[in-house]
Amino acid sequence: xxxxxTLDTETxxxxxxxxxxxxxxxxxxxxxxxLTGRHxxxxxxxxxxxxxxxxxxxxxxxxxxxxxxxxxxxxxALLDFLRDAVVVIHNASFDLGFLNAELxxxxxxxxxxxxxxEIVDTLKLAKTNDPTKRASxxxxxxxxxxxxxxxxxxxxxxxxxxxxxxxxxxTRGQESLLIDAIGDAQGAPSxxxxxxxxxxxxxxxxxxxxxxxxxxxxxxxxxxxxxNGQTVWRAQSTPVVPAS
Numbered sequence: 001x002x003x004x005x006t007l008d009t010e011t012x013x014x015x016x017x018x019x020x021x022x023x024x025x026x027x028x029x030x031x032x033x034x035l036t037g038r039h040x041x042x043x044x045x046x047x048x049x050x051x052x053x054x055x056x057x058x059x060x061x062x063x064x065x066x067x068x069x070x071x072x073x074x075x076x077a078l079l080d081f082l083r084d085a086v087v088v089i090h091n092a093s094f095d096l097g098f099l100n101a102e103l104x105x106x107x108x109x110x111x112x113x114x115x116x117x118e119i120v121d122t123l124k125l126a127k128t129n130d131p132t133k134r135a136s137x138x139x140x141x142x143x144x145x146x147x148x149x150x151x152x153x154x155x156x157x158x159x160x161x162x163x164x165x166x167x168x169x170x171t172r173g174q175e176s177l178l179i180d181a182i183g184d185a186q187g188a189p190s191x192x193x194x195x196x197x198x199x200x201x202x203x204x205x206x207x208x209x210x211x212x213x214x215x216x217x218x219x220x221x222x223x224x225x226x227x228n229g230q231t232v233w234r235a236q237s238t239p240v241v242p243a244s
Contacts, residue, residue, distance in 0.1 A: 002117070003085040004030040006167060008159040009095045010058045013051040016101040021046035022071060023060055025099075026157030027081060028164050035164055040081040041157045043068040059153040072106040079110070084117050088167050090137050090159075092121035122167055129170070137162060144169035 007027040013020035023046050029038040043060070045068045055061060089095050096119070100111045113119055126135035133143065137159060141148040146165045151158060 005085040006088045006160045006163040008156045010156050012046050013054050016098045022098050022102050024156040026160040028160045042074045057154050071102045079115050083115050086118045087116040088120045091123045140166045
């Protein structure tokens with residue numbers, strides 16, 4: 001069964017090209033459209049100051065991060081967690097830009113895209129579904145009735161958990177119509193196994209007038225000719241007996 005991992009990061013600023021760094025990574029695992037409880041979460045020492053505007057968003061300070069691990073120390077575990085998963089990110093280009101820059105910085109010739117089975121951007125998905133509506137994570141939580149009142153500041157793990165709920169709501173009925181049609185019931189058989197072709201109704205004896213029988217046989221002859229002798233009715237039905 002395909003693993004899905006929703007992922008989010010917090011950073012020192014908005015531009016990795018100017019040296020901004022990742023300071024928090026959060027990711028949660030989904031299997032069978034259920035959160036498994038497995039997650040990846042690390043705060044990171046960026047070895048640089050954090051922009052005041054960024055602190056206003058996530059509340060993470062350089063002092064708090066001073067004793068946290070550096071990216072190189074957590075990179076192997078992060079890559080293992082993401083490996084072969086469908087990685088779901090909101091505004092994926094932002095997080096991928098930062099994470100791939102971090103990987104290059106520690107000398108790893110690899111990207112998140114090459115490790116993951118697939119990247120899904122929920123921002124693009126939301127805009128495709130309805131380009132007229134707001135598509136921020138908060139807006140999607142509101143649209144799908146997901147409680148995010150405890151989100152006073154951004155946080156990578158919290159946002160990854162909210163994103164997991166948003167993604168499941170956005171894709172309900174798309175990933176598995178059979179599962180969703182039975183309400184994601186645990187252990188319930190799929191519709192494919194519940195549904196059985198009804199037994200063919202066979203009448204023990206059918207009697208008709210001779211002229212009706214002749215008309216019936218003429219129609220079957222035409223069907224036989226058109227289907228190269230594959231008339232299902234003649235293969236399945238009880239012989240028709242003329243009325244006396």
